[in-house]
Every structure is written in structure tokens, then in C-alpha cells.
Amino acid sequence: MSRIAYVDGRYVPHSHAQVSMDDRGYQFADGVYEVVTIRQKRMVDELGHLARLDRSLRELEIERPMKERPMRQIMRRLVTLNKVENGILYIQITRGVARRDHAFPADANAVLVVSARPTRPHPAAYIEDGVSVISIPDIRWARRDIKSTSLLPNVLGKQQAVEAGAFEAWMVDDAGDVTEGTASNAWIVTKEGHIITRNLGTEILSGITRLAVLKIAQESQIKIVERSFTLEEAKQAAEAFVTSASAFVMPVTQIDGSAIGAGKPGPISQKLRAAYIAFMELEPLISNELE
Ligand SMILES: Cc1ncc(COP(=O)(O)O)c(C=O)c1O
Structure with a gap:
């Protein structure tokens, strides 16, 4: 059976899933999106993603094309x-x-497209050794x-990471503070075992x-501090990791070639990854229709 997508009111074979060349998403990146993980036939944090989608739409004054339930x-x-x-998804x-x-x-009228595809498990080496x-x-x-x-800077940043053989690129603002990854949020763990991630605001996506x-x-009972941190602080941290719907909690063991902590995934990153998977x-479990 071929892959099926939803495009503006119709279910169509993915290979024929097309929108108009006059779609403002195509011409101006005038649109918003969400990526939802499917894990063992379960939709992860569906309502959180839909709430963020709603917020993005409101901020851009795009009228949602349908109510939440049919979506x-x-x-x-x-x-x-x-x-x-x-x-x-x-x-x-x-x-x-x-x-x-x-x-x-x-x-x-706003145009909704939805697609779903399987993904491969994360390579074992990412989890065992951490990523850079x-x-x-x-x-x-x-x-x-x-x-x-509108993701062009993220696209260019991820390409730089790929060319450097790295998993992700952390973006640094004019003050020298890390904002986030090109497709993930950035975290560090201090030597005291406190976890630090940038506070919410217009500077980062609320993952x-x-x-x-x-x-x-x-x-x-892990102490959390939501605040900015510099790249230098990150390089001196005991642990670092990234989070996203597709990476879950991914340990980072190298930043710009410097080993983080012991150069291996640390206990807090590992614990959070296991707890997030649980x-x-x-x-x-997803059933075909909503109850
Ligand atoms: C720029 C950026 N920051 C953070 C995230 C993490 O968000 P989430 O945990 O909702 O996937 C993403 C996800 O794609 C992203 O693109």
C-alpha cells in the first residue's frame, strides 16, 4: 500500500500530495508546523503540540482551518x-x-497538510557515546x-553541523549565550547536578x-534553573544534552571538539532519557477514531 497524506481536505497518495504554487507557505514561508512523535502506536504529547500550534497560528493571525477534534x-x-x-506525524x-x-x-483559506512516516530507532552509538x-x-x-x-537559518546551521560530522548546531546570540539547537532545545548539567536550560521568551521555541x-x-527532585548560559559554561559543564520530539533526550558529549565532563553520557542525561521514554x-494507544 502506498503512503497516504492529507492535503487540504483530501486523503491522497503521498506521491500526489501537492499544493498550489500560489500557497503562501511556498512563497513566503507564511505558515506554521508541528512534529509529533509516534512511539509504539502512541501519540506523544498530542495536546501540547496542538496547543503550541494554536498559539503559533494566533501570533501570526492565521485562522485555523478546522476545529481541533476533526484535526x-x-x-x-x-x-x-x-x-x-x-x-x-x-x-x-x-x-x-x-x-x-x-x-x-x-x-x-488556511491550508492544512498532514503526513505520517515511520522513523528508524536512534543509532545505539548516539546513546552509548553521546553526540557532538x-x-x-x-x-x-x-x-x-x-x-x-521559515527555517532557512536552521537549515543552514544543520547543514554546517552535518558537514562538521556533528549531530546538531547550538546557536549563540550576540551576548555569547546559547539560545537552542537548530531543531532542539539545549541543556547543560552543572557539577552540582543542577540542570540548566534557557528560560522561555521570544529567543527560543518552547519545546x-x-x-x-x-x-x-x-x-x-533534580534542581532546575531556567536561565541563559554561555558557550564557555557549556564546555565546562558536567553534562549536556538536547531535547526534541524526534531526539527525545540525547546526550551531548562534545561541543566544538571539547569533551563534556567525562566525555561519556552522564548519569542525569541517561536518567532523563530513560524517564522520558517511559x-x-x-x-x-492510538485508535482510528477519537472516543
Ligand atoms: C528550533 C527548535 N527548538 C526546539 C525544538 C524542540 O521542540 P519539541 O521538543 O517540541 O520538538 C525544535 C523542534 O523541532 C526546534 O525546531
């Missing part, structure tokens, strides 16, 4: 139609199709809290995984 039904149907046990909403003009069109990150200047716009499809990990850390597996 959740589409998401379920795509996971089952595509038989995804472990994978990701991609949701994108753009301002719609209109004659090209920068200002909002008077009469466009490089640092790059943060050249993005000032509203990084909006999960916009859904970040929120879940903060809650897990709190429940595990948390994902507590979600209810």
Missing part, C-alpha cells in the same frame, strides 16, 4: 492508514493560496517562539519535550 481525527487516521508504529498550516502580495490576503554539537552564530529573527516554517523533561526532572510509553 485529531485526521492525525489518527493517517497514523493507522500508514501503519506507523514508531515515527513522526507532520502537521503544517499555511495562510493559504492567494495572488502573490506580501500583506495578508482578504479571502484566503558545534556552535554557530544565531542569525534568526526575533520571534523564535513561533514555530514557523514540548523541554516541558515534559522539566516536569520529569522536578518529579525526580513517559512516552504511558500515552494511550
Whole structure:
């Protein structure tokens, strides 16, 4: 059976899933998106992702194309139609199709596309040895809290990471503080065992995984400080890791070639990763329809 996608009201074979060349997402990156993990036929933090999607839409004054319930039904149907046990669900909403003009069109309807695909498990070496990150200047716009499809600086940053043989690039602002990764939030653990991650604001995306990990850390009585940290502080940290819907909690053992801590995934990163995986597996199994 071929892969099925949802495009603006229709379920279509993925190979025929197309939008208009006048879609403002295509011409202006005038749209927002979400990536939801599917873990063992469970949707992870669905409502958190939908709440962030709503917020992104509100911030950009894009009217949502349908209510939450039918959208959740589409998401379920795509996971089952595509038989995804472990994978990701991609949701994108753009301002719609209109004659090209920068200002909002008077009469466009927002376009929703959804796709689902299986993903491979993380390579064992990533988890056993940790991954490396490089640092790059943060050249993005000032509203990084909006999960916009306008990702060119992130694309360029990830490409630099790939070319350097690194897993991720941490972006550094003009003050020398780490903002986040190109597709993940950045964390460090101090020698006292406190976890540090940048406080929320317009400078970073409020990661859904970040929120879940903060809650897990709190429940595990690990001290958390939400504040900025410099690249230098990160290089001197006992541990470092990144979080995202697709990386979960991924230990970082090298920043710009410097080993972090003992150069191996540390106990707090490992504990949080295991606890986050257990948390994902507590979600209810996906059924085709919402109850
Ligand atoms: C720039 C950026 N920061 C943080 C994250 C992590 O967010 P989440 O945990 O919701 O996947 C992402 C995810 O793609 C991202 O693109």
C-alpha cells in the first residue's frame, strides 16, 4: 500500500500530495508546523503540540482551518492508514493560496497538510557515546517562539553541523549565550547536578519535550534553573544534552571538539532519557477514531 497524506481536505497518495504554487507557505514561508512523535502506536504529547500550534497560528493571525477534534481525527487516521508504529506525524498550516502580495490576503483559506512516516530507532552509538554539537552564530529573527516554517537559518546551521560530522548546531546570540539547537532545545548539567536550560521568551521555541523533561526532572527532585548560559559554561559543564520530539533526550558529549565532563553520557542525561521514554510509553494507544 502506498503512503497516504492529507492535503487540504483530501486523503491522497503521498506521491500526489501537492499544493498550489500560489500557497503562501511556498512563497513566503507564511505558515506554521508541528512534529509529533509516534512511539509504539502512541501519540506523544498530542495536546501540547496542538496547543503550541494554536498559539503559533494566533501570533501570526492565521485562522485555523478546522476545529481541533476533526484535526485529531485526521492525525489518527493517517497514523493507522500508514501503519506507523514508531515515527513522526507532520502537521503544517499555511495562510493559504492567494495572488502573490506580501500583506495578508482578504479571502484566503488556511491550508492544512498532514503526513505520517515511520522513523528508524536512534543509532545505539548516539546513546552509548553521546553526540557532538558545534556552535554557530544565531542569525534568526526575533520571534523564535513561533514555530514557523521559515527555517532557512536552521537549515543552514544543520547543514554546517552535518558537514562538521556533528549531530546538531547550538546557536549563540550576540551576548555569547546559547539560545537552542537548530531543531532542539539545549541543556547543560552543572557539577552540582543542577540542570540548566534557557528560560522561555521570544529567543527560543518552547519545546514540548523541554516541558515534559522539566516536569520529569522536578518529579525526580533534580534542581532546575531556567536561565541563559554561555558557550564557555557549556564546555565546562558536567553534562549536556538536547531535547526534541524526534531526539527525545540525547546526550551531548562534545561541543566544538571539547569533551563534556567525562566525555561519556552522564548519569542525569541517561536518567532523563530513560524517564522520558517511559513517559512516552504511558500515552494511550492510538485508535482510528477519537472516543
Ligand atoms: C528550533 C527548535 N527548538 C526546539 C525544538 C524542540 O521542540 P519539541 O521538543 O517540541 O520538538 C525544535 C523542534 O523541532 C526546534 O525546531
